[in-house]
Amino acid sequence: MQYRRLGANGPVVSRVAFGNSLTAGNQLADDAALACVRAALDAGITTFDTADAYAEGRAEELLGRALAGVDRDSVVVCTKVGRGGGPGPGALSRERIAASLDASLRRLGTGHIDLYQAHLYDDSTPLEETMRAFADAVRAGKVRCVGVSEWAADEIERAAVLARELxxxxxxxxxxxxxxxxxxxxEVLPACAALGIGQMVWSPLAGGVLTGKYRPGQRPPAGSRAVAARGGDVSIQRWNFLSDEVLSAVARAGDLxxxxxxxxxxxxxxxxxxxEPxxxxVIGASTPTQITRNLTALTTPVDPALLHQVDEALTPVTVHDPALTLSRMLRAKSRNPTLT
Structure with missing residues (x-):
């Protein structure tokens, strides 16, 4: 395993993190979810990502169970706030953050969270209120570092100014x-680079599409994420990753x-x-062997020319439009509910 510091001031993290957004407490039996965390630890993964909204808190509970007894200083526990909680105050209001943070700490069975992230931008709450609530959590010792998830560049820049002042x-x-x-x-990468903000990216395998298991003109395999009834189907189909055009391009990349x-x-x-960016x-897994198999990417030399060839093979179906940053998409949809 390799390790790097996250941003200019963040914790040292493993180059591959383990996440349980669609598996723990949802698509996997508890024993299987716990086995995946143990396999990640055995492989040298020190960084674990979850959120209060995943499986309505069950994902945090299972991660806490899996890490019980592990030297707390040897792992980086990351969770998020801002998508769960139901009706009431804004998703990133002071009240919601305070309540959600205490609940996350309880479910995770820990006294502090290493990286607490704002899950999507909250238009209904003043940004100053959100950042002050984060700063208070850090000063109280409940949180070590703060970050954001799926924010647009301008949102990140405004938050960074307030966070620095605090x-x-x-x-x-x-x-x-x-x-x-x-x-x-x-937009996002240049803005973050200028601010010393690191990238902890999710879905490096495009929800499994970049494993090659989905083939053009064929039904998705039984039991695969694309046909799962508990979130996986939505997460893949939202981005149109299962069109024949995309899958044909992915097949060409697979041949390379x-x-x-x-x-x-x-x-x-x-x-x-x-x-560097x-x-x-963050990878997910349904079995321990998926983790160990994929981690060989860190130790297998890959010719830069090959990466360029794969890039070219996928260029016709690659999405670059910054307007499709999830925060912007949801904001646009709130203004026009007919958008998909």
Whole structure:
């Protein structure tokens, strides 16, 4: 395993993090979810990502159970606030953050969270209120570092100014980023680089599409994420990753990987971790073997020329439009509910 500091002021994290957004407490039996965390630890993964909204808190509970007895200083526990909680105050209001933070600490069975992230931007709450609530959490010792997830560049820049004034700088952004989805490249990455904010990206395998298991003209395999009834189908289909055009391009990329003696997941993960802006990539898994198999991307040499070839093969279906940053998409949809 390799390790890097997250942003200019964040914790040292493993280059691959383990996340349980669609698995723990949802698509996996508890024993399987716990086994995946143990496999991640055995592989040298020190960084674990979850959120209060995942499986309505069950994901945090299972992560806490899995890490019980592990030296607390040896792991980086990351969670998020801002999508769960039901009706009431704004998702990132002071009241909601305070209540959610205490609940997350209880479910995780820990006295502090290493990285607390704002899950999407909250238009209904003044940004100053959100950042002050984060600063108070840091000063109370409940949180070590703060970050955001799926915010647009202008939102990140405004938050960074306030955070710096409050003495608790933003250290990270958690966007979707992979060979197919590159909307952060035009605006978010340059803004974060200038501010010393690191990238902790999610979905480096595009929800499994970049494993090659989905084939053009064929139904998704039984039991795969694309047909799961508990979130996986929505997360993949939202981005139109299952069109025949996309899957045909992915198949061409898979052929290039095979010719080079690599698997497509190895190649896709190596591409995501190829350069400085991405500090760590969050992977999920349904079995321990998926973790160990994919982690070979860190130790397998990949020819830069091959990465360029794969890039070219996927160019016709790659999405770059910064307007499709999730925060912007949801804001636009709130103004016009007819948008998809």
């Amino acid at each position: 003495g608790v700088p933003l250290v990270s952004n958690q966007p979707q980023y992979n060979l197919l989805w590159r909307v952060i490249e035009a 990987a095979t010719e080079a003696g690599l698997t497509l997941p190895q190649l896709a993960l190596a591409w995501t971790l190829r350069d 991405v500090t760590t990539a």
